[in-house]
Amino acid sequence: MKLLLTDSGVRNASIRAALVDLLGKPIAEANALCIPTAGYGGPYGEPGGPWRFISGQSPSPMTELGWKSVGVLELTALPSIDKKRWISWVREADALLVNGGHTMYLCHWMRESGLADLLLSLRDTVYVGLSAGSMVLAPRIGQYFTGPDDDDRTLGVVDFSIFPHLDTPDTPEYSMAAAERWAAEIKGPAYATDDQTAIKVTDGGVEVISEGHWKLFNPAS
Numbered sequence: 001m002k003l004l005l006t007d008s009g010v011r012n013a014s015i016r017a018a019l020v021d022l023l024g025k026p027i028a029e030a031n032a033l034c035i036p037t038a039g040y041g042g043p044y045g046e047p048g049g050p051w052r053f054i055s056g057q058s059p060s061p062m063t064e065l066g067w068k069s070v071g072v073l074e075l076t077a078l079p080s081i082d083k084k085r086w087i088s089w090v091r092e093a094d095a096l097l098v099n100g101g102h103t104m105y106l107c108h109w110m111r112e113s114g115l116a117d118l119l120l121s122l123r124d125t126v127y128v129g130l131s132a133g134s135m136v137l138a139p140r141i142g143q144y145f146t147g148p149d150d151d152d153r154t155l156g157v158v159d160f161s162i163f164p165h166l167d168t169p170d171t172p173e174y175s176m177a178a179a180e181r182w183a184a185e186i187k188g189p190a191y192a193t194d195d196q197t198a199i200k201v202t203d204g205g206v207e208v209i210s211e212g213h214w215k216l217f218n219p220a221s
Contacts, residue, residue: 001119001157002126002202004209005134007164008195009060012211015198016065022126022200023094030094032067037075038098038132041105053099053130060130062097070097075106078113090118095126098133104146107136107154116155131164134199138162144182158201159220160189166214167194176215183217190217 002022010016016027023030036050051057054072056064063070071089073096078086090096098106110116119127127137135141137157144163146152163182165174172178179192191199196212208214 005129006198007193018209031069032095033073033093034097036099038101038106041102075109075113098129100131103132103135163192166192
């Protein structure tokens with residue numbers, strides 16, 4: 001699977017170019033499925049967030065990039081749908097656009113729906129994550145984002161963790177100092193990224209795509 005793990009969507013020309021490179025064709029020729037599920041989870045989840053993501057009214061560009069088609073794949077519905085049907089929808093898509101929101105809620109429904117088991121078999125599909133949609137592929141997100149007694153283990157598709165929204169204005173919980181404390185807890189490889197940054201992952205390795213700023217903590221030896 002090819003991954004584009006964004007902080008805040010396809011915010012600039014560099015991230016857009018990376019997406020086109022992963023697709024191997026123009027966005028206008030590619031079919032996407034968007035996954036709004038994470039937007040319902042957690043204490044701040046509400047119906048307007050998923051609607052803005054689906055409709056392209058969000059400040060984090062994902063569905064409004066000019067796709068040939070965009071469909072909605074709601075993970076909480078999948079257990080009630082014939083598995084062969086929805087797997088065929090996923091396999092036919094060129095890209096999966098995965099919303100931000102509550103990471104552990106998204107992780108639960110990726111596992112419960114069966115999508116987590118399918119991901120690694122999607123060799124040609126481009127997974128585009130937004131915030132929690134990116135974080136969920138890490139081995140763990142850190143108890144900084146959960147709680148001191150909560151399980152923070154996620155899907156482990158990649159071998160690094162992500163601290164998003166670095167230095168977001170007026171939000172001290174996303175400062176570089178906060179990222180450093182988080183990284184000390186994580187111990188393994190970990191990236192802090194701002195809204196102009198994404199991480200591109202292919203068989204050839206990991207590449208940071210950025211018109212902003214970011215930092216790698218605890219690099220593997």
